[in-house]
Amino acid sequence: MKPTIAPFPAARPRRTRRTAALRALVRESRLSTDDLIWPVFVRDGEDVEQPVPSMPGVSRLSIDRVAKAAREAESLGIPAICLFPYTDPALKTEDCAEAWNPDNLTNRAIRAIKTAAPGIAVMTDVALDPYNINGHDGYVVEGEIVNDESVTALVRMALAQADAGADIIGPSDMMDGRIGAIRSALESAGHKDVAILSYAAKYASAFYGPFRDAVGASGALKGDKNTYQMDPGNSDEALRLVERDLAEGADMIMVKPGMPYLDICRRARDAFGVPTFAYQVSGEYAMLKAAAANGWLDGEKVMLESLLAFKRAGCDGVLTYFAPEAARLLNG
Numbered sequence: 001m002k003p004t005i006a007p008f009p010a011a012r013p014r015r016t017r018r019t020a021a022l023r024a025l026v027r028e029s030r031l032s033t034d035d036l037i038w039p040v041f042v043r044d045g046e047d048v049e050q051p052v053p054s055m056p057g058v059s060r061l062s063i064d065r066v067a068k069a070a071r072e073a074e075s076l077g078i079p080a081i082c083l084f085p086y087t088d089p090a091l092k093t094e095d096c097a098e099a100w101n102p103d104n105l106t107n108r109a110i111r112a113i114k115t116a117a118p119g120i121a122v123m124t125d126v127a128l129d130p131y132n133i134n135g136h137d138g139y140v141v142e143g144e145i146v147n148d149e150s151v152t153a154l155v156r157m158a159l160a161q162a163d164a165g166a167d168i169i170g171p172s173d174m175m176d177g178r179i180g181a182i183r184s185a186l187e188s189a190g191h192k193d194v195a196i197l198s199y200a201a202k203y204a205s206a207f208y209g210p211f212r213d214a215v216g217a218s219g220a221l222k223g224d225k226n227t228y229q230m231d232p233g234n235s236d237e238a239l240r241l242v243e244r245d246l247a248e249g250a251d252m253i254m255v256k257p258g259m260p261y262l263d264i265c266r267r268a269r270d271a272f273g274v275p276t277f278a279y280q281v282s283g284e285y286a287m288l289k290a291a292a293a294n295g296w297l298d299g300e301k302v303m304l305e306s307l308l309a310f311k312r313a314g315c316d317g318v319l320t321y322f323a324p325e326a327a328r329l330l331n332g
């Protein structure tokens with residue numbers, strides 16, 4: 001669409017910016033609590049809230065506290081919560097068997113949330129890194145991250161999460177073929193209504209640093225994730241991956257990280273028109289929090305502006321550690 005604009009002074013675009021009421025009338029994108037997915041870190045214990053130093057305001061929560069957080073999220077109008085486990089290093093192995101333990105942290109947390117806050121959607125993460133002694137999202141065999149064997153394990157993990165009651169499965173591992181494999185396993189197991197939000201365009205980014213501290217993966221990770229996550233220089237490839245994941249049965253797609261990749265959000269939205277999400281990752285959160293703590297930025301304003309930018313870029317919603325803080329402001 002080519003916008004039509006009369007020559008000055010017939011057109012004075014400042015007319016519609018003159019008052020708050022006029023600006024509200026012509027605003028193109030809006031942020032609401034409906035747009036938020038809240039990522040939460042789960043740890044062992046009872047009544048524990050352990051702050052993550054590189055993510056001010058974010059804590060690892062014991063399951064009882066996760067249930068409480070879910071109730072709070074529900075009352076704030078946040079539609080979904082996404083679980084990430086901080087796994088005891090003693091449970092990390094080469095075969096990653098804890099990943100499909102029906103009683104692992106994530107699966108227990110799903111059940112606790114379903115009891116405490118049945119109205120909220122529970123999203124889970126599918127990748128082996130929280131359970132892998134090597135810190136990688138797939139199996140490591142002789143220094144290589146092997147694809148097909150990893151997919152078999154990821155399917156087991158996803159099935160255990162669906163059995164525990166997950167509403168949305170979020171494969172973040174970036175192995176090839178995992179969406180189709182998970183989709184057909186879910187169908188066969190009778191989980192035909194469990195949705196898949198595919199981390200379709202997940203980049204090998206340095207913005208994940210604080211997250212790896214939060215889930216205790218920084219120490220475990222040997223090497224980097226460049227052979228499976230995307231090269232930050234690529235854009236056409238992201239569209240191919242989104243198309244592939246949709247063809248394999250993804251219901252929704254994600255671009256990750258968020259702020260440095262808004263161009264990818266826009267391209268994906270325009271090309272496919274499917275429910276599109278972005279993940280405003282830990283490093284993005286940490287940057288804004290650090291600048292605000294120093295008084296260099298207005299924390300609340302940059303938070304809301306950064307979240308609105310995802311909507312403008314075509315996203316339906318955003319995974320953000322700011323979710324409860326943003327929701328409180330949005331609810332006024």
Ligand SMILES: NCC(=O)CCC(=O)O
Nearest residue numbers: 172207208211281282283
């Ligand atoms: N699979 C989930 C992540 O890698 C999150 C990254 C972040 O928040 O930095």
